[in-house]
Every structure is written in structure tokens, then in C-alpha cells.
Amino acid sequence: MNGDGQQPIVSASNLRKKFAAPWGSGSAPVKAVDGVNIHVARGETLGLVGESGSGKSTLGRLLLRLLEPDTGSIVFEGSNLTRMSSWRLRRLRPRMQIVFQNPYSALNPRMRVHQIIGFNLSAARLSGVNRRARVAEVLKLVGLDRDILGRYPHQLSGGQAQRVGIARALVSSPTFLVADEPLSALDLSVQAEILNLFGDLQERLNLACLFISHNLQVVRHVAHRVAVMYEGRIVELGSRDAVYEDPLHPYTRLLLSAIPTGARSSDIAGARATRQRLKDELRELGPETDLREVRPGHSVALSSIRVDTPRPIALAQE
Amino acid sequence: MSSPNGAVLRVENLQTNFVTSRGTVRAVDGVSLELHERSVLALLGESGSGKTMTGLSIMRLVPDPGKVVGGHVWFDGKDLLGLNPESMRLLRGSGIAMVFQNPRDRLDPSLTIEAQLAEVLLLHRVADTREAARRRSIDLLREVQVYAPERVLKSHPHELSGGLLQRVMIAMALSAKPEVLIADEPTTSLDVTIQSEILDLLASLQRTRGMSMLFITHDIQVARQVADEVAIMYGGHIVERGPADEVLDRPLHPYTQALLACVPRATDGSARLNTIAGQPLNLRELPRGCRFAPRCPYVQERCLPEVPQLLDVKGRRVRCVLYEEQR
Secondary structure, eight states, X not given: OOSSSOOEEEEEEEEEEEEOOOXXXXXXXXXXXXXXXXXXXXXXXXXXXXXXXXXXXXXXXXXXXSSOOSEEEEEETXXXXXXXXXXXXXXXXXXXXXXXXXXXXXXXXXXXXXXXHHHTTGGGOOOHHHHHHXXXXXXXXXXXXXXXXXXXXXXXXXXXXXXXXXXXXXXXXXXXXXXXXXXXXXXXXXXXXXXXXXXHHHHHHOOEEEEEESOHHHHHHHOSEEEEEXXXXXXXXXXXXXXXXXXXXXXXXXXXXXXOXXXXXXXXXXXXXXXXXXXXXXXXXXXXXXXXXXXXXXXXXXXXXXXXXXXXXXXXXX | OOSTTOEEEEEEEEEEEXXXXXXXXXXXEEEEEEEETTXXXXXXXXXXXXXXXXXXXXXXXXXXXXXXXXXXXXXXXXXXXXXXXXHHHHHHHHTEEEEOSOHHHHSOTTSOHHHXXXXXXXXXXXXXXXXXXXXXXXXXXXXXXXXXXXXXXXOOGGGXXXXXXXXXXXXXXXXXXXXXXXXXXXXXXXXXXXXXXHHHHHHHHHHHXXXXXXXXXXXXXXXXXXXXXXXXXXXXXXXXEEEHXXXXXXXXXXXXXXXXXXXXXXXXXXXXXXXXXXXOOOGGGOOSSOTTGGGOTTOOGGGSSSOOXXXXXXXXXXXXXXXXTTO
């Protein structure tokens, strides 16, 4: 097992999930998640990147058993989630939480902020006083003022609403948090605030966090390790620096080469040729292979790679 | 056509208001800009800054209850705001065309791509028969690098990917040979790899066709990549405007400086990001003076009573009192 040797909070093996194709399309079912092995350790943020349709959100939901996997097993804090009764699962729910992309649609419009956050304490059976105290505590943790407690979601700004979403997830003291594109609906200046908040919380609460995003710069900022997902499979997994500075899989390199670097597009032809070459490489890849570790803490799903030849560092800037 | 490097499109003191029961929102508040021939101007701002409404006001497509209440939009010797609806309708597409953020919402789900392209081509008399329209459509789709144009023409929108639909929209926008293309967040709903393809495509079309482009975006890196000039919007105002690399490398306005500092740097990881103090603007309760004053680290008393002028500073325009002495 790679990583820093910490006991994983959650680990999944051989997860698979198929969805039926749209009615009447006659297509085969979509393999949204197709044989994924993954773990997240305490105090670790694992960044999960990929394009839309790569299966990253499905994987996040499977790990929380918000979706039922077709096959595979998920172990959360030592107990097997996949075989657990719904009654026992509910007792574990406070310890595994999720933050969604669009804070407005994720908050009940008819509840006030204190109700929204307090609702997730129902299972804790606290007295009214203790409950209010805990809500106030978590509110402070996410950097919100108390005067927000009586408001409805539509009275909040985007950044405030996302902080409420995070407060709701944290109020029950989870050990595992899935953040599913938590910044995508926010403006740049607000994104920076929420990103800083994630950094602080990570340090203070020692969470295991799966951070799902299509934005590679954001993931580079928050994650300790990065998993790259492509067509339902994890094709590259490693420490942040390994993946960003020495990407091995053509898909990872394609993603990195597509980040707008802000370079003036005088070299359009060159950049386009690079991407075309990577796309061809991706198409010519042989049959799907499993992830294998090519050096400590860096795995890739390629049957053959030329690891012996030194690779230029920072291909991203190519 | 105007003189070399003259302004193809000139917007003067544009004002667009939304009158609602809870007060008037001044979405666009005195915006002036020039789009030069064969160049790309990026209009950069966060949500609610008025960048999209500026684009829609130019096209006279502001949705209810919004109204353009003042200013001029000069194009081809005419003030578009004074044009009768029929002339304006013909000018859309042939003079100025627009590409939108989410192509799926802009196409009719019940018609084939062929029917929708033909409608535009026939309206603008680019083609006079269905068969001519079909041939012209195939050429246009090839020009936007669609590899199987015949198959795409037969498809309905739900059968095509977002990237392909955006190419169709671009083909449609180009069909009547516009001089100006307004692209409103054309890549925001797309994945990064597709985004880079569409950006490349727009840049090369702009060059080969000699068009001018007003590129509306919230993404600083995208703006840097496509634009010759940028205009930064905040609270309905343009706060800074000038050559793209100068504004984005050496920002003068405190808001531009603050916004650029929020970008996660690809180079270093866990460092803290800068943020902008205070709350985003409430458009119903705009401050009287400088819109950024409540969040500005350099705020002074003279920022508060009235909106600062756009000053000429080192070849750009900056709306900030800090630069009054340096003119």
C-alpha cells in the first residue's frame, strides 16, 4: 500500500457500477465505474480528476454507498459497507459526509440555516442546548457569523451557501468527507476562500477527504495524492508531485496539456500537435491493464512504459 | 469596413437597467469600449459584473425586465440602439454574430442540425435553395473542423456531444460572414480537452476570416490565451482596460490585483491563496462611489462620494483615484 503508511479510513476494491443506457437507444449499458481499487487515509486529501463522464462522481457516491455497487467491496473504518444492513449503515452515516457542487440546490430552500445544519445532528440525540452549541461551534469553524443562522438559502451569497453546505457535512464530526466539485459553481475570488477553508479544515480535523474536481489546478492545490480517472477506470495514481511533474499515462498528459496556461496562443499549432499526438497514443493503447506501481507511490495503467528513459520534468509546461 | 486597426465596434456609455419590484439593478452602468479591427477583446469579470449583459445589450437581446436605457453602440456607421427591429434582426448574424455558453439550450431539440443551419442560411440569403444550403452547411462544418459533416447534419442536438454542438453553433454564427463575433463563455460548459480545441478553433477562425471578437469570460487564463486587449468589469463598470499582457501581468486597479491574486498557481501547492476581503457586491445596494471601495485595501475618503473617472495611465484606462496624480 502506498501513501504515508496511515491506516486507511476507507478502502474499496474492485468496485464496478453499470448504468442502463437511455431507454430505446439500443446501446450497451454504460460502465461508469469499471474495476476501481482505491483508499483514503486519515488526514489525507485524495484528488480525483477526470472529465465529465469519466465516472468520478459515481465513484464518490459508491464510496458512501449512496449508490449500490454491482460488485466489489468497500471497507469503512474496518467494517464492510457493502454487506451492511441499512439500519447499521444509517448509524455510520454521520461519520461519512458529502459536500455537493451547487450549494443552492443542495440546501433545502424551506429550512433556515440553523435547521439545515442542525438536521445532521438528529442521529446524535443532543439536547436543544448542546445542539445549538455544536451548530455555533461548526459555524465558527467554517468562518460564518451567527447572524446567518436565521436565514434561508436564497438569502445567502454563493460562498456563504457553500460554507453552510460544508458546515452541515462537518457538524456530525465525520472522519471521511467526499467533496464533489465543491468549487465549480463559485466565482474565482470565492473559490479561493473555500479552497483555503478546505486546507484549514484538513489540518485541524485530520479528515480523510476525497476531493473530486475537473479543475487540475485546484486539485494540485489541495491534494496530497491524485487519482486520474478515464472511462470508469483509474489510469494513474500517485503523489501530487509525481502525477503533475512526471505524468506517465497519455490521458494524464493530455489533461495537463489542455490547461490554459495563459501562454499567448502564437504556438497554437505546436500545442495542437502535442495534443493530437497524445490522443493518438491514447487510442492506440492496448487492452485495459491494471494499475501497477512503477516507482514508490506512483502507479499507472499501462502495459509497457519506458521508465528507464529520463523524462523531462514538468511536461505540463510543454 | 473601417480604417486599418480602427474601431469596428464602439460602445459609448452603455446603460442597461433591470427594474424589479425590489429595486432597480444597474447591470451595465456606463460601459464604453472599442473593439479594434482583427483583434480580440476579452471582457473579464465575475458573475454579476455585467459582462454578459454588455454583450446582450450590444445585440439588443437583453431579456425582460431589462432595458437598455442609455448610450450608443456604433457599428458600420450606425447606432444599433436606434435601428428598427427588422434591420437589427438582419444585422444579427451578418454584421455581429454571437455564440453562447451552453449550445444545447440554444438549439431546437426537435429539429435536425441541417434544418437549423438552413434556416439561418436562407434568412441571410447566403443560399437560396435547400440544396444550396445543404452544400454550404457542409463547407461551414468542415471549416469548424467537424469530420463527418453529413452525419452531423442528419443528427438531432441530443445525439451530439457538447463540443460538437458548440462547433455547430460557431458554424451557424459564421454562416452570414459577420465582421464581429461575440463569444459569451463559449467553453465554460466544456471539459478541458474540448475547451482547448474550441479556443484554438476560435483563434484560428478569427485570424483566417479577419474577424474581430468580443470574448466574454470569467477565466483569467483563457482571457490571457485568446485576447489582445482585456477589459475588467466589476459591478457594471469597466474598472481597467488595456493590452492583455500588461493588464494581466501588471494590474493597476486594486480589484484586478486582488482578482489575479486569487488564481491557484500551478507551481506551488499548499500555499494559502489570497482572497478578497468583504462580501461580493449586492447589485441592489450598490455603493455610491467606487463599486470596489467597500472591499478595497487602499480605500480613501475621496473614493466614496462619486464614481471615479476612467483615467489614462500608461496607455491603459483605470477607474481608480490612486492614479489621479500620475496622469
